Amino acid sequence: MSDVLFTNVRIFDGGGEAPFTGDVLVQGNRISRVVKTAYGQRSTPVLGAMTIDGAGAFLMPGMVEAHTHFSWNDQPSLDAIQRMPPEEHILWCAEVAKRYLDMGWTSCVGAAAAKPRLDVVIRNAINDGTIVGPRYLAAGQEITVPGGLGDTTQPHLPQPEFAFGAVVSGPHEMRRCVRMQAKYGVDTVKINLSGESITGMPSDMSQFTEEEIRVCVQEAKAWGKRVASHARSTWSIKECVRQGIEVIYHASFCDEEALDMLEAHKFEHFVAPGLAWLINTCFNASQYGLTREVTQKMGYHRELEAAIESMKALRKRGVRILPGGDYGFAWTPHGTNARDLEYFVKHVGMSTMEALLSATAWGGPMMKMGKQLGYIREGCLADILLVDGDPLADITILQDKSRILAVMKDGEFHRAPPVGQARPVRTGAPATVNRWAA
């Protein structure tokens, strides 16, 4: 692994300041030097470092996806995800992990896996170099109640292997379930506290007793694990605050009290709304039978409005809102996750700067790595993107793989920037002659 000097780049350092022209030196897996230079000025090369002239490209921290499901396999239903055999499923996860890194997500927070060990195995395989993928926090299966979101067993097929989630009833079963997930080595215990309209249980309904939730949180904390919750309903959002559940996914139906509670504890929680799911289910899923009529009847349009209002209010109150969520369905395919940033700008009222910060500055603590991640600053881990264009002017360019010129994770290029001489040959051009010489 050689050191890398990026010169002549526009640096967005993750601190909220306007980008500046400068150089970034990466030594080992860390950023060792960040300096401002004049436009076009070239610094002297550093001994032993490969120099990359960015030609004014935008250099920013790698992005953090706050609600990732590698094992969702771009299918239209939970059942179709569950049906994939474990051997194929793990290869799918490995393929998807790489796709995230390709698209500039250098960290991802697992938000539930479709089979017990998928997330854990993928995290371990990334860490030991068996496969390539982002930094990853592994989740277990979603914990749910009989008949709740994630219980895909059928009356005549009651075997637990048919269930998408881990189905428990009562504090005793909850404790056993959390212990089993801790044994497998998850980082995060995921619990479904509210419904999800598409499964037949409306999003504004809630599930689990306070006691079951308490046991879940208590047991997870005893093992040093984090709890994350699917919480769309008002009660479930409040329950997250009351019980100290750090990660709140969705939070669609916030009432005034819920907003007050979240504001009062805003540095103890992360909110990842996963707006992509609501927006695309409402408007872009008709080819899967989810016409506007159907989704209206399900209540998704009403939920989308409520969720946007909730996020606007939470933004004003300074609650940390992060991108990511529920990519991996047929109408929200993996790799398109940067749409979330566009949605934040378009619907929630964030500036492009705020949207970028939501994917970077909040990412470090979301990954439990504090300020080591999410910044282009001396001493920080070298997770770096080189982008063709200015995301602050047009946030949508982050959705375009060809605009993400380079992806570096932990000081190593996952995707190296294209080199002048090696640009692809246009069709009709004369033959390229690449000579191998002894």
Added chain:
Amino acid sequence: MSDTLFTNVRILDGSGAHPYSGSVLVQGNRIRQVGRSTAPISPAGATVIDGAGATLMPGMCEAHTHFSWNDAATLGAIQAMPLEEHVLWCAKVAGRYLQAGFTSCLGAACAKPRLDVVTRNAVNSGQIPGPRYLAASQEITVLGGLGDETLPHLPFPEFSFGVNVSGAEDMRKAVRLFLKYGVDSIKLNLSGDNFTPQSPAETTWMTDAEVAAAAEEVKMRGKRIIVHARSAASVKQALRHGIRLIYHASFTDTETLDMLEAVRDEVFVAPGIAILYAMLNEAEAFGITRDMAIGMGYQIEWDAALESLSKMHKRGIRILPGGDYGFAFTPHCQNARDLEFFVKYLGFTPMEAIRSATLYGGQIMMRPNELGAVREGYLADLLLVDGDPLANLSILREPKRLLAVMKDGQFAKAPDIASQRAWGRAA
């Protein structure tokens, strides 16, 4: 996909013919033109690779591959790997074989029911890189035989390395299940192995009724049976049942050799002698001293195998490289070492050794007229080698000497290109 023209290469075509200088044009996934002179072929839009005199030869074939053996020292330790990790292991190993110059591998058994099938499918769909692959079943064995790793107090089938059957109907059911999963080959253990002292190499324990049931099912579905057969009795049993791919064949008598020679145009023998050599000479670090290996019977088998295989080679029976790499003492991707063993111990010429990995490889992969040689119309599985493998076979084991690996017309390992070396100076 762009076309590729190799110029200025020494072509070792795999057929046994002497190498010659020339050029090879690859279009799509096939070898379009082979030029036998230094006069260049017109590139016509192809990427030109100037070989500067390097050897161009067919990609090699490994005739007895276990992707799912995980470089552990015991069958139990292979079996103990959980399913998810095991799949990722296989995927990684498949990629490594391709990088090591094996563009084809014939699966010889996997450690869990679907590992081989899933790996093959993932390679074919382009999800992971890997060689052409024929997927095998688990080893089918009998209670107490090689591959039965259950313990008396843990009799669960999940603990077993192989699938244990008893009786023809059990066998039929096991075979049908694997055929359902989509294997290309059904693996039967007809003899024991000195690796498992409860069922040593010279024991033969499957009944004819059991073997016949398997053979019938496999024939019905158009698949192939492959067998672990170290003892003379097991080799003969295999031949009697029409089985044409025999692994090991260490112990033979004149009758066995006559039977093999009688079907020499159909039968393949892949002895996998590396494991015998390693157990005797290189397993001490893993707790098996030479004395222990001799005690297990490995010296007797080694001597017998060299004699049997040398005789087979003289009788014109096709002997192929590969076998039982994937243990701690025979780690994956050293497989080309078999070619050196063939020359050193079995009386092969280096040219015969190359042919056994190339031309015979196409035949054992069941693609005799399009795989395993540098010939016009053949599939473009090619290696560019720095040096002359005929002068020194061991260079085939050195990653640095394998300048390029092409499978199906695409580079799995692209040759180092001058312009890329200037990468660091791009600024």
